[in-house]
Amino acid sequence: MYDGLIEQLVIENTSKIVLLVMDGLGGLQFENYQGTELELAKTPNLDALAQAGSCGLLTPIMTGVTTGSGPGHFGLFGYDPLNTNIGRGVLSAAGLEFDLTDKDVAARVNFATIDTSGNITDRRAGRIDTATNQRVCEILRQKVKLPKPYKFFLVTEKEHRALLVLRGPNLAGDLDDTDPQITGVPPLAVKAQNVKSKKAAALFNDFLKQARKALAAEPQANMLLLRGFAKHHPYPSLFKRYKLRCLCLANYPMYRGVSKLVGMELYPVVKSFAEQVDALKENFDKYEFFFMHVKATDATGEDGDFAAKMKAIEDVDGMIPRITALKPEVLAITGDHSTPSALRAHSWHPVPLLVWSKNARYDGSRAFNEKSCQTGGLGRLYSKEMMPLLLAHALRLKKFGA
Amino acid sequence: MYDGLIEQLVIENTSKIVLLVMDGLGGLQFENYQGTELELAKTPNLDALAQAGSCGLLTPIMTGVTTGSGPGHFGLFGYDPLNTNIGRGVLSAAGLEFDLTDKDVAARVNFATIDTSGNITDRRAGRIDTATNQRVCEILRQKVKLPKPYKFFLVTEKEHRALLVLRGPNLAGDLDDTDPQITGVPPLAVKAQNVKSKKAAALFNDFLKQARKALAAEPQANMLLLRGFAKHHPYPSLFKRYKLRCLCLANYPMYRGVSKLVGMELYPVVKSFAEQVDALKENFDKYEFFFMHVKATDATGEDGDFAAKMKAIEDVDGMIPRITALKPEVLAITGDHSTPSALRAHSWHPVPLLVWSKNARYDGSRAFNEKSCQTGGLGRLYSKEMMPLLLAHALRLKKFGA
Numbered sequence: 186m187y188d189g190l191i192e193q194l195v196i197e198n199t200s201k202i203v204l205l206v207m208d209g210l211g212g213l214q215f216e217n218y219q220g221t222e223l224e225l226a227k228t229p230n231l232d233a234l235a236q237a238g239s240c241g242l243l244t245p246i247m248t249g250v251t252t253g254s255g256p257g258h259f260g261l262f263g264y265d266p267l268n269t270n271i272g273r274g275v276l277s278a279a280g281l282e283f284d285l286t287d288k289d290v291a292a293r294v295n296f297a298t299i300d301t302s303g304n305i306t307d308r309r310a311g312r313i314d315t316a317t318n319q320r321v322c323e324i325l326r327q328k329v330k331l332p333k334p335y336k337f338f339l340v341t342e343k344e345h346r347a348l349l350v351l352r353g354p355n356l357a358g359d360l361d362d363t364d365p366q367i368t369g370v371p372p373l374a375v376k377a378q379n380v381k382s383k384k385a386a387a388l389f390n391d392f393l394k395q396a397r398k399a400l401a402a403e404p405q406a407n408m409l410l411l412r413g414f415a416k417h418h419p420y421p422s423l424f425k426r427y428k429l430r431c432l433c434l435a436n437y438p439m440y441r442g443v444s445k446l447v448g449m450e451l452y453p454v455v456k457s458f459a460e461q462v463d464a465l466k467e468n469f470d471k472y473e474f475f476f477m478h479v480k481a482t483d484a485t486g487e488d489g490d491f492a493a494k495m496k497a498i499e500d501v502d503g504m505i506p507r508i509t510a511l512k513p514e515v516l517a518i519t520g521d522h523s524t525p526s527a528l529r530a531h532s533w534h535p536v537p538l539l540v541w542s543k544n545a546r547y548d549g550s551r552a553f554n555e556k557s558c559q560t561g562g563l564g565r566l567y568s569k570e571m572m573p574l575l576l577a578h579a580l581r582l583k584k585f586g587a
Numbered sequence: 588m589y590d591g592l593i594e595q596l597v598i599e600n601t602s603k604i605v606l607l608v609m610d611g612l613g614g615l616q617f618e619n620y621q622g623t624e625l626e627l628a629k630t631p632n633l634d635a636l637a638q639a640g641s642c643g644l645l646t647p648i649m650t651g652v653t654t655g656s657g658p659g660h661f662g663l664f665g666y667d668p669l670n671t672n673i674g675r676g677v678l679s680a681a682g683l684e685f686d687l688t689d690k691d692v693a694a695r696v697n698f699a700t701i702d703t704s705g706n707i708t709d710r711r712a713g714r715i716d717t718a719t720n721q722r723v724c725e726i727l728r729q730k731v732k733l734p735k736p737y738k739f740f741l742v743t744e745k746e747h748r749a750l751l752v753l754r755g756p757n758l759a760g761d762l763d764d765t766d767p768q769i770t771g772v773p774p775l776a777v778k779a780q781n782v783k784s785k786k787a788a789a790l791f792n793d794f795l796k797q798a799r800k801a802l803a804a805e806p807q808a809n810m811l812l813l814r815g816f817a818k819h820h821p822y823p824s825l826f827k828r829y830k831l832r833c834l835c836l837a838n839y840p841m842y843r844g845v846s847k848l849v850g851m852e853l854y855p856v857v858k859s860f861a862e863q864v865d866a867l868k869e870n871f872d873k874y875e876f877f878f879m880h881v882k883a884t885d886a887t888g889e890d891g892d893f894a895a896k897m898k899a900i901e902d903v904d905g906m907i908p909r910i911t912a913l914k915p916e917v918l919a920i921t922g923d924h925s926t927p928s929a930l931r932a933h934s935w936h937p938v939p940l941l942v943w944s945k946n947a948r949y950d951g952s953r954a955f956n957e958k959s960c961q962t963g964g965l966g967r968l969y970s971k972e973m974m975p976l977l978l979a980h981a982l983r984l985k986k987f988g989a
Contacts, residue, residue: 214949220950230723246987248968250596266988267592280720297918439989527946531986533979534948535966555964556951565966 209483209524241563257521263572272415280438358416422448486524611885611926643965659923665974675818682840760818824850837880888926
């Protein structure tokens with residue numbers, strides 16, 4: 186459906202677009218709550234925006250399908266989420282702000298413990314602390330040598346988790362995980378799923394063999410399990426596609442990772458949404474597109490804490506006047522998926538969307554919530570259709586045909 | 588767009604899904620009735636479900652297209668109705684509960700009368716009674732011999748109608764009907780539309796030549812007209828696709844036929860909807876998916892009898908408490924198409940859908956009818972999107988991506 190049409194229509198102007206993603210925004214009635222978190226939260230500022238804008242509902246992937254945060258955000262950024270279900274290795278790398286190249290195959294690492302016969306006794310190496318992880322990574326960087334011109338990068342994530350990147354010519358990432366998912370058996374060998382991935386499989390196996398030797402004296406982290414192998418295929422950036430210089434104001438690695446993959450600049454991690462709004466204000470002149478991410482709405486939903494999710498929504502509502510005071514041409518507020526407290530998990534329910542802009546058609550909405558969105562002027566859209574809509578409201582798309 | 592994604596996400600659990608299809612449910616205002624049959628019927632039980640569930644509208648095929656019952660039901664079962672517009676021969680065979688194999692080409696038979704010059708005088712052989720049909724079929728089974736290893740099966744349907752199945756190697760079903768649609772001319776020869784169908788054409792023509800000889804003494808049914816040739820291509824079953832053991836509670840051959848083609852088990856024909864509900868209750872532990880079919884809503888619409896269609900809807904409404912008492916995780920109520928009494932025929936109007944489940948988002952619907960569905964929380968969906976939605980509400984789909 187896209188096929189580059191939007192890209193052909195894009196024109197540049199000085200308008201500003203702010204996309205505020207309240208993670209897991211959509212909800213569900215729950216126990217004594219006869220409505221969703223968003224319906225029952227007191228949101229005078231969001232409701233005022235709804236009265237002055239247009240509402241609708243987003244389907245992240247397809248009807249009935251619950252999305253993870255990765256594809257959920259790719260959709261919001263205008264990328265087909267079905268073509269961007271990338272390996273976790275690449276997403277981890279992006280989240281760690283590791284600069285992947287197209288010569289790289291990335292994998293997620295779990296440090297693990299094996300016994301003297303080579304059988305796994307702990308798939309997470311007793312959840313070693315981050316300092317131990319750093320020390321062990323340093324040992325491997327010193328001792329493991331790959332044949333030239335191949336290189337590896339090993340980056341500590343947290344506790345027992347790390348990122349391993351293999352770089353060099355003729356690598357492909359169609360490789361099976363080495364984690365057998367159970368203890369009492371040895372790790373699996375890295376297995377190529379096709380001929381073009383054989384080179385990478387051999388190099389990863391070589392790495393693992395040397396690593397096991399190098400870590401033999403470690404009491405806990407004496408082996409690595411590799412998962413989520415993925416070759417990096419760079420995406421065309423938001424700048425390339427839409428001529429938008431983009432700033433990511435997100436504090437969690439996953440969302441920063443996806444933002445990086447679509448070419449956004451990443452603002453440093455801050456401590457609160459208020460500080461994200463501060464950063465928005467400070468940088469408002471330097472970019473045209475701002476992605477602001479709120480995690481609390483999802484985290485409270487996953488905790489099954491309806492009242493806390495309402496509160497998280499109300500907290501965002503309180504900051505809205507500071508955002509609108511900057512007078513962006515377009516302010517869009519939505520979620521990457523629903524996370525109803527009732528389900529304590531992501532869900533398939535469509536996600537409320539509000540577009541506030543002087544070019545948005547008044548649609549009679551009195552409030553911003555699931556019910557007003559279900560009859561709103563924007564109708565039902567796939568998440569990937571939102572970006573063209575925001576560009577349109579920002580008058581950044583020229584006419585198609587004469 | 589689907590490409591097996593749903594199948595990849597399917598997980599098994601013990602939840603029960605009941606799909607109640609009120610055939611031809613959607614309606615239209617008519618003469619003094621200022622609303623549809625469903626709007627004006629008294630349906631306190633369905634309305635209560637709407638208040639506790641989500642409503643929407645289904646488009647069976649595409650905007651403006653009126654569907655037949657076959658594709659209408661394939662869509663509801665999650666199959667693309669445009670890829671399942673199978674030959675009537677195959678549908679007839681399924682409706683007769685004839686076990687087709689992938690070596691079979693099926694055709695619908697009309698017994699006809701020809702005069703001594705071979706011209707058709709009656710395309711329905713004076714609508715011979717079923718007993719005559721059975722007698723004539725037996726003559727053909729005795730006298731017609733096909734070259735080995737080919738076999739044929741001839742099954743009496745009703746009155747002048749029967750099913751002819753040709754079985755053997757290298758058969759294809761791209762064949763033109765032999766019914767010229769007018770009298771006073773001879774039947775057409777079976778003509779192959781392509782090279783791979785030539786073998787089947789020759790065998791059917793051989794069959795017809797022998798049949799004409801064998802039936803020469805019959806006063807009425809002295810010839811056969813063949814229509815709707817179709818090779819059987821088995822569909823992946825609902826169990827294979829969605830891990831659902833399915834029971835069909837339908838009393839008419841067409842619906843039983845489609846159910847059989849998608850791998851449902853068929854409960855014996857019963858005499859009333861009340862008995863279908865009895866069967867649902869008796870078998871509730873043995874299956875995960877139940878398809879209940881109500882014919883009266885369509886038949887009354889086709890008769891142009893608005894009041895009778897209202898009554899048929901009210902009769903179903905009265906049985907709803909017996910279904911909800913079984914506590915299925917998901918109860919979906921919809922139709923395969925609209926059959927407005929005003930049109931006395933199937934129509935293109937979208938079809939009301941109600942999903943009742945604790946995981947359905949309250950959408951403010953006060954009643955179950957076209958008007959509440961048009962602003963309901965489920966929005967506008969294609970019929971083929973319904974099954975993923977029901978699976979989602981039954982928590983039978985895992986998350987897509989991380």
